[in-house]
Amino acid sequence: MAKTILIVDDSASVRQVVSIALKGAGYEVITANDGKDALAKLSGQRIHLIISDVNMPNMDGITFVAEAKKLPAYKFTPIIMLTTESQEDKKKQAQAAGAKAWVTKPFQPEQMLSAVSKLVAP
Amino acid sequence: MAELLIAVIALVIGAGAGYQWRARKAAGAAPTPAADPAQESLTTFAGAVAPVWSAQIDSSRSQMEDAISQLTEKFAGIVEHLDTVLTSSSGALDDGQGGAFDRSRQRLGEVVGTLDEALTAKRESLSELHSLLGLNEELRKMSGEVTRIAAQTNLLALNAAIEAQRAGAVGASFGVVALEVRQLADRSQTTSSRMVENVDRVAAAITSVLATAEASAEHEGAAVAHANGEVQAVLDDLMTTLSRMRDSSQDLEQAAVGIRGEIGDSLVSLQFQDRVNQMLEHLRDNIDRFPEVAAAAASGKAPLDAHVLLDELSSRYTMVEEHHAHRSGAPAKVQESEITFF
Numbered sequence: 001m002a003k004t005i006l007i008v009d010d011s012a013s014v015r016q017v018v019s020i021a022l023k024g025a026g027y028e029v030i031t032a033n034d035g036k037d038a039l040a041k042l043s044g045q046r047i048h049l050i051i052s053d054v055n056m057p058n059m060d061g062i063t064f065v066a067e068a069k070k071l072p073a074y075k076f077t078p079i080i081m082l083t084t085e086s087q088e089d090k091k092k093q094a095q096a097a098g099a100k101a102w103v104t105k106p107f108q109p110e111q112m113l114s115a116v117s118k119l120v121a122p
Numbered sequence: 123m124a125e126l127l128i129a130v131i132a133l134v135i136g137a138g139a140g141y142q143w144r145a146r147k148a149a150g151a152a153p154t155p156a157a158d159p160a161q162e163s164l165t166t167f168a169g170a171v172a173p174v175w176s177a178q179i180d181s182s183r184s185q186m187e188d189a190i191s192q193l194t195e196k197f198a199g200i201v202e203h204l205d206t207v208l209t210s211s212s213g214a215l216d217d218g219q220g221g222a223f224d225r226s227r228q229r230l231g232e233v234v235g236t237l238d239e240a241l242t243a244k245r246e247s248l249s250e251l252h253s254l255l256g257l258n259e260e261l262r263k264m265s266g267e268v269t270r271i272a273a274q275t276n277l278l279a280l281n282a283a284i285e286a287q288r289a290g291a292v293g294a295s296f297g298v299v300a301l302e303v304r305q306l307a308d309r310s311q312t313t314s315s316r317m318v319e320n321v322d323r324v325a326a327a328i329t330s331v332l333a334t335a336e337a338s339a340e341h342e343g344a345a346v347a348h349a350n351g352e353v354q355a356v357l358d359d360l361m362t363t364l365s366r367m368r369d370s371s372q373d374l375e376q377a378a379v380g381i382r383g384e385i386g387d388s389l390v391s392l393q394f395q396d397r398v399n400q401m402l403e404h405l406r407d408n409i410d411r412f413p414e415v416a417a418a419a420a421s422g423k424a425p426l427d428a429h430v431l432l433d434e435l436s437s438r439y440t441m442v443e444e445h446h447a448h449r450s451g452a453p454a455k456v457q458e459s460e461i462t463f464f
Contacts, residue, residue: 011396012191016198017389024205024386055400055440084397085440086457095464106393107459109386115461 003048004028008038021109026122035059054083069098078119161420168416190395265317272310279304408435
């Protein structure tokens with residue numbers, strides 16, 4: 001059975017690009033527009049990996065990661081931050097919140113798949 | 123981009139005013155009171171233009187986001203369709219080459235094989251009929267032999283009757299026996315003649331059936347050979363057609379893979395929207411602050427210093443190229459993606 005990945009980004013184009021890359025590699029994909037939307041989608045389904053933007057309206061990516069990690073079902077779920085953010089302190093905040101990897105945009109699909117496959121097989 | 127240029131000019135005007143304020147302060151002059159017409163004019167100007175610039179930037183962001191979203195959605199749809207086509211095309215090819223054609227060839231071969239078996243069985247029956255004809259000939263010869271034996275027996279009985287008559291009373295009873303033997307010989311001859319007639323009739327019937335069956339077998343043999351040739355020809359045509367279809371399908375498949383790759387690359391390039399959107403968002407927020415800063419300066423609370431806005435703008439940057447453009451005034455190349463595992 002294919003693994004399910006949640007993509008959280010306020011940019012529709014980024015959500016589409018990541019979705020196409022992951023679906024092409026055999027993953028199931030769910031999308032959310034921001035951290036708040038993503039938290040609502042965590043309940044009631046099995047998600048094996050999360051890819052989240054950092055700067056988003058309503059709830060930013062780092063707050064979302066911290067909130068997701070408080071949920072027992074997602075305590076050990078790997079999370080990749082996908083962002084334009086270049087500041088080191090943000091990267092450290094994401095790590096402290098529980099993120100497993102930091103990928104800067106614009107990304108190549110192969111890079112994303114490589115990062116994803118290191119954390120969860122298709 | 124015209125709005126951005128105007129914004130830059132306004133910031134330069136602001137920077138100039140800040141320089142004048144600092145110069146007056148250095149010369150010991152008191153801060154300009156709120157009633158300064160020039161400052162009031164700048165406040166009015168900032169309050170009038172900043173919301174318009176901000177609205178225009180938001181409008182541009184919105185239009186760009188909508189357009190790029192629609193574009194990526196369309197591209198995603200095309201990619202999904204291509205994936206579906208590629209999957210079904212690949213399956214059809216596999217079945218066409220290794221499945222349907224081989225099954226058809228096997229089934230047609232079985233049909234031809236069945237016809238061949240029927241023909242072989244018929245030829246075996248014909249061979250049996252030939253044997254039967256030979257046996258019938260044997261019967262005819264045996265009947266002829268019986269006829270000859272009966273004739274000789276008759277002749278012997280006649281001689282015996284003559285000898286019995288010559289013997290007189292002593293030979294009377296022997297004459298009766300000789301008569302009986304002659305009658306038996308006659309009946310044997312009659313029966314033998316009827317047997318020969320029947321054997322000849324059976325032989326004629328077998329010969330007739332054999333002739334008809336041999337003609338039919340020859341015709342059927344030719345039909346089976348023709349059918350075999352036709353089946354082979356049809357299979358060859360089918361194989362040629364399938365081969366062309368396979369080549370054509372492979373060409374289409376390669377083209378579809380190429381198009382999918384091109385679309386994938388295009389989608390990657392469309393990530394610019396996310397970056398430009400954030401840059402414009404930072405600029406809009408900074409423009410929104412312009413009237414506030416101008417009003418503060420007009421009221422004498424703070425100097426009209428461009429660095430106030432520029433520092434705020436800088437603090438919002440998230441991308442390396444934003445910092446670079448801010449420092450150098452020149453556009454910077456987009457940084458390649460980096461991956462860090464924690």
